[in-house]
Amino acid sequence: MNTRRTHAAGVSGESLSHPHIRRAFRSTKLLVGCYVGLSALTLVAIILLRDRPDIVTDAVWVRTIIVVATSLLMASFVARTVRGHNRSYLRLRLASAVMVVAIAVIVALPGGFPLWLKIEQGVCGVLLTGVVVIVNGKRVRAVFGGR
Numbered sequence: 361m362n363t364r365r366t367h368a369a370g371v372s373g374e375s376l377s378h379p380h381i382r383r384a385f386r387s388t389k390l391l392v393g394c395y396v397g398l399s400a401l402t403l404v405a406i407i408l409l410r411d412r413p414d415i416v417t418d419a420v421w422v423r424t425i426i427v428v429a430t431s432l433l434m435a436s437f438v439a440r441t442v443r444g445h446n447r448s449y450l451r452l453r454l455a456s457a458v459m460v461v462a463i464a465v466i467v468a469l470p471g472g473f474p475l476w477l478k479i480e481q482g483v484c485g486v487l488l489t490g491v492v493v494i495v496n497g498k499r500v501r502a503v504f505g506g507r
Contacts, residue, residue: 371444375503384494385442388452391494392431392438395487399424399431402480420477423466427484430459434491441495449495449504456491463488 375381403424406416434455440448463485467478494500 371446371503373444376442376444378499378503380499381503384497384500385438388491388494389438389442391487391490392434395484395491396431396435398480398484398487399428402477403428415474415476417474419473423473423477423481427481430455434459446504449500452491453495456488456495460485460488460492 376385406420406424409416434452437448437452437455441452463481466473467482467485473481
């Protein structure tokens with residue numbers, strides 16, 4: 361059975377190739393790439409330190425796995441956004457903003473997570489704040505129909 365799948369990109373190649381948009385996409389890919397890398401390194405660190413319950417708690421395991429998963433999702437959203445997919449652009453905007461809020465809560469609330477993880481999450485928050493600023497910028501929004 362042959363089914364045809366269509367992608368409603370909705371964005372012209374000309375709009376995507378504008379120098380300002382290309383620069384914004386490059387920066388977004390870099391920031392999300394750093395987020396993926398830092399998240400993966402944190403997971404490797406907790407695997408190596410798994411026998412240290414004072415450093416690696418159950419909450420650290422859960423949070424780190426969630427962060428790795430969301431970072432990979434965001435990387436896929438960026439890849440599709442760069443190709444002009446409106447829904448991926450919307451997902452990138454929403455996911456990055458939600459993660460910044462979640463990180464702010466984790467960093468601000470006392471207890472729950474060790475200081476080292478709060479610092480790592482703070483760095484992730486700074487990276488994602490950059491993503492939020494770029495993808496919600498006037499020029500990028502205009503390319504995707506002002507959404």
